[in-house]
Amino acid sequence: MARKSAAVRREEILAATVEEIEATGLRALRVSDVAARLGLSASLVIYHFETKEALVAEAFDYAGRQDIDHARQLAAGTEAQGDGDADPRAGVASARRGSSALGQLRDVVGWYLPSGSSRSWKIWIDAWSAGLFDAGLRSTFAALDQEWKSILVRLMDEAIAGGECSAPTGGTEACATRVLAFLDGLAIQVMVNPAAVDTAVLTTWVDDFLSRELG
Structure with missing residues (x-):
């Protein structure tokens, strides 16, 4: 299976973050929960966005x-x-x-x-x-x-x-x-x-x- 480009992966993470905020609220948002929606590691999410604040x-x-x-x-x-x-x-x-x-x-x-x-x-x-x-x-x-x-x-x-x-x-x-x-x-x-x-x-x-x- 071909590896997804950084742009595609970033968009997937952003979409999953929005879904997580809708589901649980911003206060409860955890990078690990966003990652779990996509079957990724939290470290990979941070690799693309550096901080939770930047991701949000x-x-x-x-x-x-x-x-x-x-x-x-x-x-x-x-x-x-x-x-x-x-x-x-x-x-x-x-x-x-x-x-x-x-x-x-x-x-x-x-x-x-x-x-x-x-x-x-x-x-x-x-x-x-x-x-x-x-x-x-x-x-x-x-x-x-x-x-x-x-x-x-x-x-x-x-x-x-x-x-x-x-x-x-x-x-x-x-x-x-x-x-x-x-x-x-x-x-x-x-x-x-x-x-x-x-x-x-x-x-x-x-x-x-x-x-x-x-x-």
């Missing part, structure tokens, strides 16, 4: 970029119908809304929510808490957050230019920040205090928020 930071970057790649597909109207990592509702929504920039913006926002995203929000809430004490994680999250904002800003700019909506207060960059803050807050409520959120009308709340922001 890269695992969150890996998970975040998968989500961002899918969001870019939605934003471009090219989301694959048969993608196993995608919520099938997103593909249906994209087909219904066509090439409307505002419709694609709502697709991206809808998929970002816990009811639409394929990635468990448990890992992000866990990671935000850890990021309060870890500069490396904070840097990772800041970079991912900026990429999300860039997707939203581009779609807003296109929608405004096409006459689909009005320019938001403070500009599209500020609006994108408010939208993500609103979505993150809802996600935390859904995951931590679900009794406070009526998930049946979650999409309506988000649509109303976007309508107020964009006129």
Whole structure:
């Protein structure tokens, strides 16, 4: 059997790390448990990532970029119908809304929510808490957050230019920040205090928020 390349092995380890965090939480994460998922030795995992902290930071970057790649597909109207990592509702929504920039913006926002995203929000809430004490994680999250904002800003700019909506207060960059803050807050409520959120009308709340922001 051919030996796997370092790049392939690293990706396998990152995926297994994300799965382990989803299953047991970041506090309980052990390099040996990640290794066991793949039938590897803990020393081999450390060989590729040097420290547990580096492994965790890269695992969150890996998970975040998968989500961002899918969001870019939605934003471009090219989301694959048969993608196993995608919520099938997103593909249906994209087909219904066509090439409307505002419709694609709502697709991206809808998929970002816990009811639409394929990635468990448990890992992000866990990671935000850890990021309060870890500069490396904070840097990772800041970079991912900026990429999300860039997707939203581009779609807003296109929608405004096409006459689909009005320019938001403070500009599209500020609006994108408010939208993500609103979505993150809802996600935390859904995951931590679900009794406070009526998930049946979650999409309506988000649509109303976007309508107020964009006129």
